[in-house]
Amino acid sequence: MAPKRVLMVAYHYPPCRGSSGLQRTLSFTRYLPALQWEPIVLSATPRAYATTGTDQLGDIPPSVIVRRAFALDTARDVSFCGRYPGWLAIPDQWISWSLWAVPIGLRLIRRYKPAAIWSTYPIATAHLIGYVLHRLTGLPWIVDFRDPMTEVDPVSHKRFPADPRLFRARARIERIAVTRCTRAVLVTRGALKIYQSRYPEVPADRWALIPNGYDEDVFASIAQVDPEGRRHRQRVTLLHSGVLYPTPDRDPRQFFRAIAQLKKDGSVSAETFRVILRASGSEGLYRESILALGIEDVVALEPAIPYRAALSEMMNVDGLLLFQGRDSNPAVPAKLYEYIRAKRPILALVDTDGDTAAILRESGIGSIAPLDSEEAITSVLRTFLDQIKNGTAPVAGDDCVKRHSREWGAKMLAGLLDEIARRQ
Template structure:
């Protein structure tokens, strides 16, 4: 498993996808070997999730630098030192480290995961050098007509994308829209080359996060057994005043542009419909506080909206469990993506206000879960209308919550079972073609 995002890295929801796969896959007959980067490559790291790495699992951390921090002079560096991304030096350490893992442990296949494009370069190199089948966890489309922004970077990304789709055994996406995008982009690739494995939440983390929720607000945090009965959704509970609306995670200035929301909050405040005594908005670990802080002053809403620092993952889940409401921001240019935290929001059992495009995959997932408190992210007027509706429903304890069936289907245990079945199919096909090596610890020729 080739993954840049893995503990002790902090601050990315992508960490949880690989971490929980590595925890659950042994239950489905697969023992992961984890190939990651040396911690110095991470701008934000900590020990809070290291204990969650399965005991005895092989974890190889290969040489890697962050070009912007380690190779820059005066804060500047040549673009060629950051193609396809700032962690391209990881390629130099990971390929020989990966070859060593292959020789020592004789794995059945290779799995690499985005959003660090270098991870797929490593997967491509190891696939070409060893002949092992390769599962590429693309998650979302790597490119768009204007992404990445720099033309040369976009050209390199597109080359990696083409090579990955053409050479991998299966390309895994996290949304139906991403698969549609790739099928349209590469019409000669057979449909069976793609697989859907969505993001999700981990029940064990929520079970421990319940202790971190504020007193009197943990009723929404049910056990896994509570979701086994899919005939009933968790009951809404009215929040105390003021209602606290939490956005947990990065706010990208383009893909999650909060300015229409800030304008709506300012207008509603001027009209006397909301105030800091009725509503508090917490933007947790935005990654762009320096960009957002002047905007809050410009719109005059700094008493209502606060920028909160990064906290440990389970503490963040505890905050979700205790929130009066949870906020989603997702622009129309990300219609084929679903924020990974949405599934954690479902599990938290709190009302959700989603500012996103009605035609996108995020809105479709919300509707499927039974949630209709959705407004267009780029429309101040729509946000004003839906925000007041959301507040009225939440204050009365009547806001719609994700159905129990949607919550149960979104667990990472269920997603890991899907991945285990997919790996079985890939290994069987490779063995039938006489290409795959047996998994470490398995009988010769076993899938």
């Protein structure tokens, strides 16, 4: 069979750094060619990214066509003394990307004749670009929502995004995408239920679920871990790899207080325990809390490192940390799948009713405590450390690991594309 082509509109793509979302698009472009689909990637110029690195450029297959459209970060490139016109950041700070991406996308479509367009959130402008290209060409359009574009807390009625202008703009794009697309893809069961409830008029067969995952090819390229060396360490090391937020969604400060309590009662010390927060962001705020609690000899704020080095670090520590508040119950951090593949014990500070907790329970792994309870975290952390020391902390088995690979997700996407192509 001759390969078919798909135009993939994705803001996050190497050399971008700092977003776990780029791994989803990158893995699709790695695995789709073997499934008879040739990706054509329409992304942004590297100058638009806050952080770049060359370490994953080599992961882009040579056969994949990549075109980059000029883009600015309004908050960084158009601001004066930290202020900028609000309309230049609606529906997001990268709306300028659309001005160049649409004509480049049209040229790509005329030249390569893809069978479908695929666009991916969390940059709302990507869906705007996908919609315009769909309207101008009539090509089928797959909308990769991943997580909901807008959210309303059923208890507090708080909205995300909080800015009313952003909320209205993204809600409009979301409705256009759901009602005009060929297929709408979510990454968790909770997010899928939200959308099905929000848009009951949409046919059931328009919805699809393609979870995130880990990339086995990348893990296979990492040097093997020495479990014997790890078992003989005197100090237990826990790691969180990625961005945290000083908001209820991923706020580590109750965790800091739990550590301070364990240190106070002599359960841990700098000689027996260490926590690494890798590339957490908001370091100034967290450092202030850490110093105030007197745990600076236990908790280390470390800078970002290349992707493979970050995965290797996950595989070499004694335990891995997840932070997720109740507001994000329908979401699953992409790093969870990499944590599962790393086969290390997981301490998940998450709500027990969320999708993240459900995956951990189904996999038979993870110690769970609510993110906002110092008392509960203290108790669970104490038990978790004891399990690590005596070797009883559960880790994912091989069958569980395989179910969460990105290659499997690419097969699901190829299935959607095949179905769409047959209907044309």
